Amino acid sequence: MNGDFTVGRANAGDVPAIAVLFTECFRESVLHHCGRLPAPQAMEDVFALVYEAEPEAALVTRADDGSVVGYCFAPTVLPRLWVRAVTGGHLFRWAWRWLTGRYGFGLHPVKVILVNKLAFLRSAATPAKAAAARILSVAVAPSWRGRGLARALMAEAMAYFRCRQVARIRLEVRPDNAPAIRVYKDCGFVAAGLTYDSQGPWLIMMKEMEQADV
Numbered sequence: 001m002n003g004d005f006t007v008g009r010a011n012a013g014d015v016p017a018i019a020v021l022f023t024e025c026f027r028e029s030v031l032h033h034c035g036r037l038p039a040p041q042a043m044e045d046v047f048a049l050v051y052e053a054e055p056e057a058a059l060v061t062r063a064d065d066g067s068v069v070g071y072c073f074a075p076t077v078l079p080r081l082w083v084r085a086v087t088g089g090h091l092f093r094w095a096w097r098w099l100t101g102r103y104g105f106g107l108h109p110v111k112v113i114l115v116n117k118l119a120f121l122r123s124a125a126t127p128a129k130a131a132a133a134r135i136l137s138v139a140v141a142p143s144w145r146g147r148g149l150a151r152a153l154m155a156e157a158m159a160y161f162r163c164r165q166v167a168r169i170r171l172e173v174r175p176d177n178a179p180a181i182r183v184y185k186d187c188g189f190v191a192a193g194l195t196y197d198s199q200g201p202w203l204i205m206m207k208e209m210e211q212a213d214v
Contacts, residue, residue, distance in 0.1 A: 019044045025141070070140040076164045130170075150180070189205040
C-alpha cells in the first residue's frame with residue numbers, strides 16, 4: 001500500500017476500466033491495428049478473456065476513490081489463455097460481434113493481428129526465449145506516472161510468480177520505452193534479443209528466478 005494508491009487483485013468488474021486504460025495508454029498501437037478507435041466492446045472482450053484465463057494474474061492499482069489507475073497481467077501459463085479462448089466460447093463471440101459490426105472495424109485489423117501473432121509465436125518457440133510465464137501487459141494512467149505504480153505492480157507480479165514457483169519469465173517492450181525498461185531491469189530482467197511486428201521491433205527481456213525465490 002502507498003499513501004496515494006493500493007495494489008491488489010483485479011475483479012471481473014474492473015475489466016471495462018482496464019480496457020479504457022489500455023486504449024488510452026496504447027492509443028497509437030490500437031490505431032495502427034484497427035485503423036481507428038474500435039468500439040469499447042472490442043477491448044473489453046479481449047481483457048475479459050485475459051482475466052478469465054487466470055484471474056489471480058490480474059493486478060490493479062487503485063486510487064483512493066477506488067478507480068483503476070494501473071494494471072498488470074502476469075499469467076504463469078500463457079497457453080492457458082488460448083485454450084480458454086476456445087473452450088470459453090470467446091472466439092465464437094468475437095467472430096459474431098465482428099461480423100455483425102459490434103466492434104466497428106473490418107477485415108484489415110484481423111489480418112494485422114494474425115501476422116503479428118505469428119511473428120511472436122516464432123520468437124517464443126526459440127528454446128532460449130521460451131517461457132510460459134509472462135508479463136503480458138502493464139499500463140499506468142498518464143496522470144499517475146512517476147509515482148511508483150509500475151514498480152508496485154511488478155513487485156506484486158514477482159511475488160505471485162514466486163508463489164507459483166515459476167522458473168522463467170518473459171516480456172516484450174518497445175526499445176524506446178526507457179522508463180519501462182528501467183523498471184524491468186530493476187526487477188532482474190535482462191535483454192534477450194529482438195522480435196518484430198508490423199509496428200517495428202520489440203525488445204525481449206527474460207528473468208530467471210533464483211532457486212531461493214522459487
